[in-house]
Amino acid sequence: MNLACATCPVKESAACAVLTSEERDALAAAGRTRTLKRGEMLFAAGDEEAACATLLTGALKVSAVDVEGHEQILALVHPAGFIGELFAPFAHHDVVALTESRLCTFARADIERAVEEYPALARALLRRSQADLLASRNLLELTGHASAEARLAALLHDFAAAASDSSCHLAQRFELPLTRGEIANMLGLTIETVSRKLGELEDMGAIQREGKRGIALRDPVLLHEISGR
Amino acid sequence: MNLACATCPVKESAACAVLTSEERDALAAAGRTRTLKRGEMLFAAGDEEAACATLLTGALKVSAVDVEGHEQILALVHPAGFIGELFAPFAHHDVVALTESRLCTFARADIERAVEEYPALARALLRRSQADLLASRNLLELTGHASAEARLAALLHDFAAAASDSSCHLAQRFELPLTRGEIANMLGLTIETVSRKLGELEDMGAIQREGKRGIALRDPVLLHEISGR
DNA sequence: CGGTCTCTTGACACAATTCAAATCGTGTGG
DNA sequence: CCACACGATTTGAATTGTGTCAAGAGACCG
Structure with missing residues (x-):
């Protein structure tokens, strides 16, 4: 076969x-x-x-x-x-x-x-x-109306949901499947803006970057609020 | 029946x-x-x-x-x-x-x-x-990467195609099915930007506004070029 | 070690938004 | 029929979020 x-x-x-x-x-x-x-x-x-x-x-x-x-x-x-x-x-x-x-x-x-x-x-x-x-x-x-920050927050939220087994639960930490450039392409932004906003989300305490691709969720509720959905 | x-x-x-x-x-x-x-x-x-x-x-x-x-x-x-x-x-x-x-x-x-x-x-x-x-x-x-002008040009082009009977031909004149606000919502812009860019497209000679909703195509080729597709 | 990638950070420019006000069009009631 | 109100559109001026350009930091590889 x-x-x-x-x-x-x-x-x-x-x-x-x-x-x-x-x-x-x-x-x-x-x-x-x-x-x-x-x-x-x-x-x-x-x-x-x-x-x-x-x-x-x-x-x-x-x-x-x-x-x-x-x-x-x-x-x-x-x-x-x-x-x-x-x-x-x-x-x-x-x-x-x-x-x-x-x-x-x-x-x-x-x-x-x-x-x-x-x-x-x-x-x-x-x-x-x-x-x-x-x-x-x-x-x-x-991508229609949201700010760069909201788009990124929403995407991270989606990835956290996709990375967990149960669809209604968020993974606490996960690897981004996309490079910065690909995230930018997907959200209609530039690499630089993605990088900056990731830094800001980290400063706010919503997430923590772990290496180049790793993300740890610090405050999922805050992340969800920023995403505006 | x-x-x-x-x-x-x-x-x-x-x-x-x-x-x-x-x-x-x-x-x-x-x-x-x-x-x-x-x-x-x-x-x-x-x-x-x-x-x-x-x-x-x-x-x-x-x-x-x-x-x-x-x-x-x-x-x-x-x-x-x-x-x-x-x-x-x-x-x-x-x-x-x-x-x-x-x-x-x-x-x-x-x-x-x-x-x-x-x-x-x-x-x-x-x-x-x-x-x-x-x-x-x-x-x-x-809506991902294009400028306000390009989005509007592409939308007008689509409407012109939809308004004509044959799908490969453009209607020379047609009525917009949407208000300015609805166009703005669809393209991720504001009412004011839509209004301004429509004016600019008219100044360039690509279209001509006829009343509030009417559009006449002046230069379909130019319109297509502006839309960048 | 040098080369190439990806990512980060800074300074500046500009397109689009925001706020504000004028104009146009349309329907309503006197 | 006119006066008026209301919504939609246009236009103007000021602001701002993102893009652009440029440079530097890390990581990986031959």
């Missing part, structure tokens, strides 16, 4: 979890696993051959590059997330690994056939798509 | 277009048409009873309100658009009519049953959801 679904770390939560084991095996026969190193690209905006994929481990970013070469991160993809624009003739955005990542990839045609054949898969992808839409709109809300 | 699908203005393009006429009639029996006047709300963030709907005529906005009462417009809905968060226990955002609008509404439970029963409907909604996701990410890209 090409794909080791039995040992898949996201077999409970990914879109394919809704399939029966026979259906899943049939789909697995068409797919293959792939590993990306940090910075490696899954596909680029404009690709006609853009694959679809489920993320098993690691993290990806979805980003757009404007005419002047500025990057804007549009979304992060976490394990069990699905990547791929099903009905578009070509990809609209770049997808790049943030950390070493393992994926389960499929040709678009194979996924499209599976969506036709297995209604449960269509529903699962619909659910996931709606969740992605919600996430995108949340980011939109964040 | 409750719903006059036969005379529906979006019967070709809405999600229900993929159903057979028997299936559509069955679904129609569960729905009902509704008219909203400008400013009327379809449902509010937090509603548990949030209906689902297809927009027949008019325009809606999807918006979030933060703790300080500032509104942020997250998306516009055009005719044939589908509204409703299928898998969430409650609505996350407000949905309000921008102009007098006619909708075809369904209870969430009825839509969910139809999605189970008619695989083609699930696929159609998946397609629509992906399109919404793309639109949301485009707006995100726009």
